[in-house]
Amino acid sequence: MRNAFADEVTRLGETDPRVVLLSGDIGNKLFDKFKARARGRFFNCGVAEANMMGVAAGMALCGLRPVVYTITPFTTTRCFEQIRVDVCYHKAPVIIVGTGSGLSYADLGPTHHSCEDMAILRTLPGMAVIAPADSTELRLALREALKRDGPVYMRIGKKGEPAIHASDPDFRIGRSITIQAGTDACLISTGVMAPVAMTAARILGERGISTRVESFHTVKPLDEKTLAEVFSGFPVVAVVEEHGRIGGLAGGISEWLAATGSMRASLLSFGTADTFMHEVGSQEYARRKFGLTAENIAEGVAARLRAS
Amino acid sequence: MSARNRAAGSAKTEIGHLEDIARTIRARIIETSHKTNTPHLGSCLSCVDILVAAYFDVLAIDPAKPRDPGRDRFILSKGHGAAALFQVLALRGFYPESMLETYGQDGSLFAEHPPAPAYLPGIEAATGSLGHGLPLGLGMALAARIQGLDYNVIALLSDGECNEGSIWESAMMAASQRVEKIAVVVDFNKWQATGRSEEVLAISPLVDKWRAFGWSACEADGHDLAALVRLMRDVPDGSGKPVAIIAHTIKGKGVSFMEDDNNWHYRIPTAEEVVAAKKELGVAA
Numbered sequence: 181m182r183n184a185f186a187d188e189v190t191r192l193g194e195t196d197p198r199v200v201l202l203s204g205d206i207g208n209k210l211f212d213k214f215k216a217r218a219r220g221r222f223f224n225c226g227v228a229e230a231n232m233m234g235v236a237a238g239m240a241l242c243g244l245r246p247v248v249y250t251i252t253p254f255t256t257t258r259c260f261e262q263i264r265v266d267v268c269y270h271k272a273p274v275i276i277v278g279t280g281s282g283l284s285y286a287d288l289g290p291t292h293h294s295c296e297d298m299a300i301l302r303t304l305p306g307m308a309v310i311a312p313a314d315s316t317e318l319r320l321a322l323r324e325a326l327k328r329d330g331p332v333y334m335r336i337g338k339k340g341e342p343a344i345h346a347s348d349p350d351f352r353i354g355r356s357i358t359i360q361a362g363t364d365a366c367l368i369s370t371g372v373m374a375p376v377a378m379t380a381a382r383i384l385g386e387r388g389i390s391t392r393v394e395s396f397h398t399v400k401p402l403d404e405k406t407l408a409e410v411f412s413g414f415p416v417v418a419v420v421e422e423h424g425r426i427g428g429l430a431g432g433i434s435e436w437l438a439a440t441g442s443m444r445a446s447l448l449s450f451g452t453a454d455t456f457m458h459e460v461g462s463q464e465y466a467r468r469k470f471g472l473t474a475e476n477i478a479e480g481v482a483a484r485l486r487a488s
Numbered sequence: 489m490s491a492r493n494r495a496a497g498s499a500k501t502e503i504g505h506l507e508d509i510a511r512t513i514r515a516r517i518i519e520t521s522h523k524t525n526t527p528h529l530g531s532c533l534s535c536v537d538i539l540v541a542a543y544f545d546v547l548a549i550d551p552a553k554p555r556d557p558g559r560d561r562f563i564l565s566k567g568h569g570a571a572a573l574f575q576v577l578a579l580r581g582f583y584p585e586s587m588l589e590t591y592g593q594d595g596s597l598f599a600e601h602p603p604a605p606a607y608l609p610g611i612e613a614a615t616g617s618l619g620h621g622l623p624l625g626l627g628m629a630l631a632a633r634i635q636g637l638d639y640n641v642i643a644l645l646s647d648g649e650c651n652e653g654s655i656w657e658s659a660m661m662a663a664s665q666r667v668e669k670i671a672v673v674v675d676f677n678k679w680q681a682t683g684r685s686e687e688v689l690a691i692s693p694l695v696d697k698w699r700a701f702g703w704s705a706c707e708a709d710g711h712d713l714a715a716l717v718r719l720m721r722d723v724p725d726g727s728g729k730p731v732a733i734i735a736h737t738i739k740g741k742g743v744s745f746m747e748d749d750n751n752w753h754y755r756i757p758t759a760e761e762v763v764a765a766k767k768e769l770g771v772a773a
Contacts, residue, residue, distance in 0.1 A: 226660065226661065228658075230657060231658045233623070234623025234654065235623050235624075235630065235658070236627060237623075239630060239631045240627075241612075242628050244631050244634060246627075269614050270606075
């Protein structure tokens with residue numbers, strides 16, 4: 181996804197003179213093409229994220245379209261107040277990109293994990309929160325974000341994430357994409373968990389449980405139309421996210437459910453637990469630790485269906 | 489407003505005029521503080537001369553075109569000086585002075601800190617949380633470079649605000665990017681909310697700090713309107729560096745019983761004190 185981001189932002193920078201790229205001392209070589217093709221519009225802001233976010237907001241207030249890029253915790257929790265005041269209160273159209281989000285950097289330790297980013301950014305007025313499933317969704321999300329007249333936060337993976345889409349889907353911010361039809365249960369996946377959700381759906385299918393899978397890439401604003409459809413149409417809806425179970429997509433949907441009133445479906449949530457993972461491990465190890473495996477998700481959905 | 493189009497009037501008469509304006513602004517701030525229970529009086533009074541020099545002489549701005557892309561940007565990074573800025577903007581013609589009658593009332597635009605620019609003409613940034621104005625201003629200065637515009641950016645900081653790490657992050661980036669069309673004016677009144685700025689976090693040597701961070705730094709009497717005008721007009725100063733003007737000021741400046749008394753960070757003047765202050769300022773009741 182990193183490379184797709186670099187490639188797409190370069191393409192956008194080439195055609196749109198408003199696009200400026202700010203990086204927090206990472207991805208230097210990754211952006212060589214951007215630097216060459218959007219001359220004078222790349223800024224290595226150093227390891228100084230609070231300033232970087234303020235600078236981006238200042239640029240946006242002058243009509244530019246800054247894209248801020250660094251590792252997720254440093255472009256979210258590190259400079260949250262700058263996002264809140266400089267970006268959101270000013271309605272500054274800044275695109276904030278967090279790379280290596282969720283458990284992508286599981287092996288780097290908890291300082292580099294990000295299982296709170298969507299929860300905190302979702303609280304900010306006017307902020308859109310997007311977790312693309314693959315490189316295709318990422319490219320389309322960037323294009324759509326540029327058309328939006330307000331701030332956007334986008335969390336992406338690192339590299340080598342499997343492709344979900346063979347061709348460009350109809351991508352709109354706030355509109356979920358159905359990546360597999362089904363009739364018995366529904367999995368709502370956000371971000372790079374989509375392949376895991378697809379595998380879970382296949383396992384459920386082998387057990388005779390036809391499962392719909394949504395790539396619910398926009399965590400805010402919620403696609404309430406799709407939510408109403410699946411929560412009234414299925415007995416079980418499971419949210420799958422590489423994010424804490426507090427405040428992320430499951431959190432947002434719970435708030436929506438509380439406001440909407442009782443629906444047919446019961447909600448299952450697969451995400452990370454309320455704990456830091458202090459031990460070293462690969463992303464796969466970390467996902468297993470938090471039950472974010474296709475087998476566990478399939479088992480949970482099947483059990484809930486039996487109970488319903 | 490592509491070129492620098494500041495009026496180069498006869499210096500002496502203009503400075504006298506600016507001093508009259510500064511007296512009027514000080515009186516209005518004190519009156520408003522009394523009427524509306526607005527604190528930060530000391531902080532507002534210490535930066536009045538800097539604001540007056542900027543808004544009534546230095547800045548290339550047109551109150552009739554507050555969003556002109558080529559305008560100079562002035563950011564009150566020390567947002568708690570809003571009561572001073574609101575008076576200055578009204579007198580400069582960004583909005584009718586009668587609007588200030590709503591000050592502090594429910595639903596008013598005039599809070600203790602500046603609102604976002606969309607809500608009030610003349611405001612460039614919503615500040616109040618310290619350490620934000622300089623990064624925002626740096627973004628605006630870099631935008632000018634990208635867009636081929638010729639405006640200056642001035643950010644007014646408090647000395648207490650220099651506690652914030654984001655100020656120094658921004659100082660380093662401005663230096664590395666060789667942004668010369670940005671100036672910081674530090675309202676160095678030697679106090680912050682709860683004590684001497686030197687004692688809270690060792691601020692000295694402040695001029696050397698800015699120099700060490702790659703800025704062209706100088707000191708000035710922050711109540712000498714002629715000096716302030718000269719230094720701010722001189723941005724960029726030819727050094728190829730961003731400019732820091734460390735303006736030595738007196739908290740509560742202009743009223744003997746408020747000067748250098750930090751109680752006036754939060755104290756509200758009584759009716760009698762307003763009368764006494766106006767008498768000292770030579771402003772009619």
